Amino acid sequence: MIPMNLFDSFLSEYDSVAKDAIWASQSETFRRFWDSQVINGQPESLSDESIDVIVRILDRNGKGNTGEAEAIARAMIAQGAWHRMFRELCANKELSSTISSILASQDPEKRAIFIDKLYQINEGKRNNLTGPSGNAINAMLAAYDPFRNLSIISLKDRLLIIDHFAFPTTFDFEHASAGARFVKANDIIMDGFRSAGVTGSSRTISCFCYFPPMKSLWRHELSVKRVDKEVEVTVPVNDDNIAIEENEGDGPRESIAMQALVAEIGAKMGLTIWIPKGDRTRVLQKWHPSEGALLDDLPLHYGDTAMKTIENIDVLWVSRRTIVRAFEVEHTTSIYSGLLRMADLLALLPNIDINLHIVAPAARRDKVFEEIRRPVFSLLEGGALSEKCTFISYDSLKELSLEKNLTFLKTDVLDEYSEPAE
DSSP states (O other), X not given: OOOHHXXXXXXXXXXXXXXXXXXXXXXXXXXXXXXXXXXXXXXXXXXXXXXXXXXXXXXXXXTTOOTTOOOSBOOOOOHHHHHHHHHHHHHOHHHHHXXXXXXXXXXXXXXXXXXXXXXXXXXXXXXXXXXXXOHHHHHHHHHHOTTTSOSOOOHHHHHHHHHHTTOOOOOOTTTSOHHXXXXXXXXXXXXXXXXXXXXXXXXXXXXXXXXXXXXXXXXXXXXXXXXXXXXXXXXXXXXXXXXXXXXXXXXXXXXXHHHHHHHHHHHXXXXXXXXXXXXXXHHTTTOOOOTTSBOSSOOOOOOHHHHHHHHTSSEEEEETTEEEEEEEEOOSTTOOHHHHHHHHHHHHXXXXXXXXXXXXXXXXXXXXXXXXTSHHHHSOTTOOHHHHEEEEEXXXXXXXXXXTTGGGOOGGGGGGTOEEOO
């Protein structure tokens, strides 16, 4: 049962009329971009700046967005991945025309068919366009028509809401196609809320679902007090192991290759590299550093315990006597050992300012974020791990390694390929 007192409380803080006006404008911006620059444009004329405007609408983590920005949702897609996706859509008219059919369709069954067609023709492409949660396509649907399509873009979240509030359904989500799942979940949630007396657009209902008191009911989240602020953390419902497809890597061998690739990218950027001494024999079979690129000893002066922790981190990028970036490459199902080392680092050196990254197969993205948001990692003196550690998929790392101008790039380019947990 939906607590209507929470909806009244939500509306006291949320001006639905003003917000809907904003989204009418945002939708017009997205439609104009889609028609003029993607459907009728050319990839070479599609600028980063024009894509960034759209990413700020689609993705709360989009470059330039603030905490108060009106964006669809956290799409968990790196900025650079959005750029590459839209350029591919501009070049591949079969993909973009199929998405146009999805966006324009008013018939739920036809929309589901078009989504399934998109998944079929995009199969095997690593462009973040299609996936089990449907974040990209559902974000585009919400931007195209925020009054009919939910901003709850994750299928996982939609199913949690349906389950918690026991919305009536006889639909077999387990055996349905991706298109049928996305479309049906959208309709079930909208019908469920409206039947309960909750009014407003799909955007209003979506924001209500993420209203903290409401979200805590279905998302199994709680707030805990840290010394400096209140932190929202996720308590995992279960510890399901995520199976990795063959094309996502081959266990330890693939992780060593990724460790070597991280080292190679940093060296090309002019940084010196630290690899744990126990890993060097295997990593150096994949990476052949120039003289002076690999550090024999870390030029740091911390206590013995802190140094032992730092020395065991998979890859460090070092500039003179400063660690610039720290990487843990995770191939274990638990995604835990690397996070523990990162957490130990923050606990032992709370004032250290280092960008931390977990590198893992894309199929483990959700698992990484789930673990990063565990309460134990949210109460560190140096700040919540989720505020300091980002995710980089194997695919994104490989794409970064192909950048022609790595030698001239700053380490900030990683922000284009990484995804924040917060």
